[in-house]
Amino acid sequence: MKIFSKEQIYEGDKLTVERQKVSSTDLMERAGAQLFNWMHVRLQGAQVPIHIFCGIGNNGGDGLVLARHLILDGYNVKTYVVNCSDKRSKDFLINYDRIKNVTKEWPTLLSCKEDFPEINAQDIIVDAIFGIGLNRPVDTWVKDLFVHFRKSKAFTLSIDVPSGLDTDKVPQDEDAVVWASYTLSFVTPKLVFFLPETVKYTVQWEVLDIGLDVNFLSETATEVELIGKHEVLPVYKPRDKFSHKGQFGHSLIIGGSYGKIGAVTLAGRGALAAGAGLVSVYVPKCGYMPLQSSFPEAMVITDADEEKITNISFEMKPTVIGFGVGVGTDAKTIKAFEDFLKKNKTPLVIDADGINILTKKKTLLKLLPEQTILTPHPKELERLVGKWTDDFDKLEKVKAISKKHNLIIVIKGANTITVSQDKLYVNSTGNPGLATAGSGDVLTGVITGLISQGYNPLDASVFGVYLHGKSADIAVEDFGYQSLIASHVIDYLGEAYKDLFKQPEQPQVAEEPVDEKKK
Incomplete structure (x- = not known):
């Protein structure tokens, strides 16, 4: 599996918009829908409190799309905007308006430590604050928010990368990074998920396909590859009788x-x-x-x-x-x-x-x-x-x-x-x-x-x-x-x-129960 750099991911987003003739907002909708599908399959409507923390960039926009889908499906959702800058991305603002149309409880604005909500260990935290686009130090109060997440001991799901974690640098301050229980990474895992000093910031990870241009994915060479069974099978040399x-x-x-x-x-x-x-x-x-x-x-x-x-x-x-x-x-x-x-x-x-x-x-x-x-x-x-x-x-x-x-x-x-x-x-x-x-x-x-x-x-x-x-x-x-x-x-x-040649076991599908009354 190719491990793309963040610059290549940005280029892939751009080419997908051009070649598939979709908007960047449509691409964000795809990402948010995939996040919702992943959570819905696992939660099946469970009413555990879900706290979704959104930044004011595109990662936050993904979080808002996810929140909207969860709300529409009847989940117990609390949405927060981490107000760490005056600048908002265009797609964030579009999805901020859209979520207002599906709930009377608008996202809560967080601007300081006193705004932090109570989070219990049985709750779920969704971290959609920074993603791969962070290019400046994390504000002190935002760092305090990350520490607040850890102290809660709640399951923490990060979108794309744990917020505060650079894809090509080791953090100087471990409190300035979200410690994720699970990370849903778009398109590709990130190299930092595999290095000794940074592996601790996500216990597990999974890649979500958001439909980037297939030619970009197949033709773009990467400096890093993740090696699994599918990568070594073409190398294998079988023996003649x-x-x-x-x-x-x-x-x-x-x-x-x-x-x-x-x-x-x-x-x-x-x-x-x-x-x-x-x-x-x-x-x-x-x-x-x-x-x-x-x-x-x-x-x-x-x-x-x-x-x-x-x-x-x-x-x-x-x-x-x-x-x-x-x-x-x-x-x-x-x-x-x-x-x-x-x-x-x-x-x-x-x-x-x-x-x-x-x-x-x-x-x-x-x-x-x-x-x-x-x-x-x-x-x-x-x-x-x-x-x-x-x-x-x-x-x-x-x-x-x-x-x-x-x-x-x-x-x-x-x-x-x-x-x-x-x-x-x-x-x-x-x-x-x-x-x-x-x-x-x-x-x-x-x-x-x-x-x-x-x-x-x-x-x-x-x-x-x-x-x-x-x-x-x-x-x-x-x-x-x-x-x-x-x-x-x-x-x-x-x-x-x-x-190398074992096929994955197919899950058994239970038969539908027979309704005796309709017999």
Whole structure:
């Protein structure tokens, strides 16, 4: 799913008005009607008090349309205008007049803290105050209103984005933002719904289709995409009946040190479960017996050193190499990695201590093959790109290093983001159960195994992150968040593949009751 910027949404609105020959007021009516439909399906006429707070711009106009529809359908609605400016948008004023025609109780004007209504925890708040158009600091009394919402503990529904939340900035003051229970976002989710520092401002979100021009939606390229099943299905490479292991490549995992051979085992098993035809592992001598006994499918190559990798030398010709899991940062290991990079032309996936080595000696970045994949966790990423001021600054720093060295960087997190040049791919799968030792090693193996089968590095990264998260989502149903371990993610990768082709269950429709009197 494309994630449009606010500038693109404005352009889409404008083109829709021109191409469909409708007015901006008609477009607002569509939006308000969709909001009403969403609420009506869930409330079914329930008489819970609904407090709709409208700004004086187009977001407020959407709120007024919603209020009018709810009033006409008999809901218990209180409407308020948050009078934060002397300027009113044209469409707001039109809908302000329209709501006066359906109720004797005109919207209440709020201008200061003393005007705030009483809101109970069982009520519903609809936040239609600012939307994506806010371009100035929130007034103190409006900030107090947002705090009033939170203190009420009422269910809070925001329209488009929680008011006070910029689509491209992290708020400096968390009290100057509405904390929404749910956000109904027009056309597209917003990037801020997925970033660690801003995800807290909406617990859940959903996209509403308001009928923007289809050509605009299909032809406009975006810098950000949300990755789900429909986005990865076209990437999937099915297998022919007469396939054999030689067609799916040879993955080599290089890593491990004394006490950390398990990381290599997990990565190697991840590569094999992702579909690699062959998997070899290159480890210190201490890893030979553990791997031969716990991972019989792998071929094992050992370094001359008993406890660490000191020289990377092999006769085989791997399709792809995953480097770094459990490898350590001993001086001899760093030297071995540098010597290896100087002669290597094979595609690379680098994780964990492999990234730490790169940060200790950043000149090595110049030796990486184009489209090398790095999979850092937050602390490793900080060592790589430096400290950032906020999540948007972090993304800019990652894009810069991606462009400079032609790298693909997988920023691991609740919504893992794959960065390639200026493009961001936000993953939709995964859960807190992945916050466990070894899950990153498995991801390294999965991505390595996909490249082994012929996926290009970007597709392998995006698809691998999706599969890894989906496997965890399926496994957590059996194990729960606390008891999910990295091996479970490997064990359920097959289920994640099968899920790609599962059709959603159709809801059962109850039969109409027979009226015995009419028989």
